[in-house]
Amino acid sequence: MCLTIPAQIVSVDGNTATISKNGDYNKIDTTLIQDPKPGDWILYISDFAINKISEEDAKEIIDLLQDYGNINTETLSGKFLEVIKSSQTSLLAKEDIIYLLNTEGVEKEALLAEGNIIRKTFLKDFYCIHGIIEFSNYCTNDCLYCGLRKENKNLQRYRMSPDEIVNIAVNAVQEKGYKLLVLQSGEDFYYSDETLVNIIKQIKQRCRVFIFISIGERGHNTYKKLKEAGASGVLFRFETANPVLFKKLHPNGKNFEDRFNHLNIFKELGYFIATGSLIGLPDQTLEDIANDILVTKKYANMVSTGPFIPSTDTPLADYKPPSVDLVLKVIAITRLVMRNARIPVTTALETLDPVNGRMLGLKCGANSLMFNLTPPHYRQLYKLYDNKFYQDESTWEKYGLFKLDSSYKMLEEKMLNVLEDKEYEE
Ligand code: SAH
Numbered sequence: 001m002c003l004t005i006p007a008q009i010v011s012v013d014g015n016t017a018t019i020s021k022n023g024d025y026n027k028i029d030t031t032l033i034q035d036p037k038p039g040d041w042i043l044y045i046s047d048f049a050i051n052k053i054s055e056e057d058a059k060e061i062i063d064l065l066q067d068y069g070n071i072n073t074e075t076l077s078g079k080f081l082e083v084i085k086s087s088q089t090s091l092l093a094k095e096d097i098i099y100l101l102n103t104e105g106v107e108k109e110a111l112l113a114e115g116n117i118i119r120k121t122f123l124k125d126f127y128c129i130h131g132i133i134e135f136s137n138y139c140t141n142d143c144l145y146c147g148l149r150k151e152n153k154n155l156q157r158y159r160m161s162p163d164e165i166v167n168i169a170v171n172a173v174q175e176k177g178y179k180l181l182v183l184q185s186g187e188d189f190y191y192s193d194e195t196l197v198n199i200i201k202q203i204k205q206r207c208r209v210f211i212f213i214s215i216g217e218r219g220h221n222t223y224k225k226l227k228e229a230g231a232s233g234v235l236f237r238f239e240t241a242n243p244v245l246f247k248k249l250h251p252n253g254k255n256f257e258d259r260f261n262h263l264n265i266f267k268e269l270g271y272f273i274a275t276g277s278l279i280g281l282p283d284q285t286l287e288d289i290a291n292d293i294l295v296t297k298k299y300a301n302m303v304s305t306g307p308f309i310p311s312t313d314t315p316l317a318d319y320k321p322p323s324v325d326l327v328l329k330v331i332a333i334t335r336l337v338m339r340n341a342r343i344p345v346t347t348a349l350e351t352l353d354p355v356n357g358r359m360l361g362l363k364c365g366a367n368s369l370m371f372n373l374t375p376p377h378y379r380q381l382y383k384l385y386d387n388k389f390y391q392d393e394s395t396w397e398k399y400g401l402f403k404l405d406s407s408y409k410m411l412e413e414k415m416l417n418v419l420e421d422k423e424y425e426e
């Protein structure tokens, strides 16, 4: 699904309407909507009006997706302007990323605004909405940060049956218009390769949807079978590109080399890769974060980077999460180095700032959202960290565009473009 900024009809001439958006005027085709009139608010895409919406909802979406005001560039330092300028023609160096991570005040605001401008320039005002189904909270791993780690004996565990998973997925596609779903779980070998293959095949037989899997490390053979069954992408973070920090966070279990071997396997098998890191881990430095941004750029077709949030019943329960500002700066810098990529506002950012997190993330370079489709009685048990953000998304779902089947084709083309994308001569 996709959401765009609404526009208002100024005048109508046959099947053509003139619309106004942010002071610009455009002509669009109105054959797909009924009875367009001056003053009506609409959502449109590629010169076609898709949907009429109420003024109240239009204002709500505009508020959520509003831009930064103008920044007074006279107060920005020469160094800042030089770094931003160089980001427009070449990949930022690690030192420049560290410089940007340290910005404060007006330069921080300018950085976030630049992330937004790049997003607008390269991706226009389209915001993609994907869904996630968290189908099991059993895990054989013991990542120190995660509430699902096997050593957490205080967590009530659940597993969805294959039929339940398939039905939730098919319903999300057919009833709500989702086109991309992530199936996520702890590393749970209860689901054999054959079971996972059948789940994917059944979903693909019953509806047109891109399936991303996020099930941890299962080796080349499993991922090959799942790809053949119809999975298109993986959501798999490398967590941190610092091997020493990685080892500290995974004293038993996950291994640094295996993590990256998996990313190489995904590349080789032709998966669309959503990857990234955790921001604000204990002992993580800004240099680590800068490296993580560059490693994300190397592997990711879609970004998956978000803040670490402490989770009770884990060894890191007493640590502090990072500031919202740091997370926003990482999003903006990631947008500077990955101009065409999908960059989601993560649930973890929305958890850090439940009131403004989504709006702030979308205002500094992010262009997609992941909505939780896990049924409520399981959702509260999928406790990667405390107070995981959730809200009823029906307003957003209501206005998600691309509900038509033809939109699947559009998404497919976009994904292929991204897979083939080479942004800079490297
Ligand atoms: N088990 C799979 C997928 C589920 S975990 C895997 O590990 O790949 C999905 C993601 O949740 C992890 O990659 C991790 O980055 C994130 N996560 C776990 N604990 C977290 C925490 N305390 N704060 C923020 N994100 C966390």
Ligand code: SF4
Pocket (backbone or CB within 6 Å): 139, 140, 141, 142, 143, 146, 147, 148, 149, 150, 185, 186, 187, 216
């Ligand atoms: Fe398991 Fe993934 Fe959590 Fe690690 S991050 S404990 S692998 S669910």
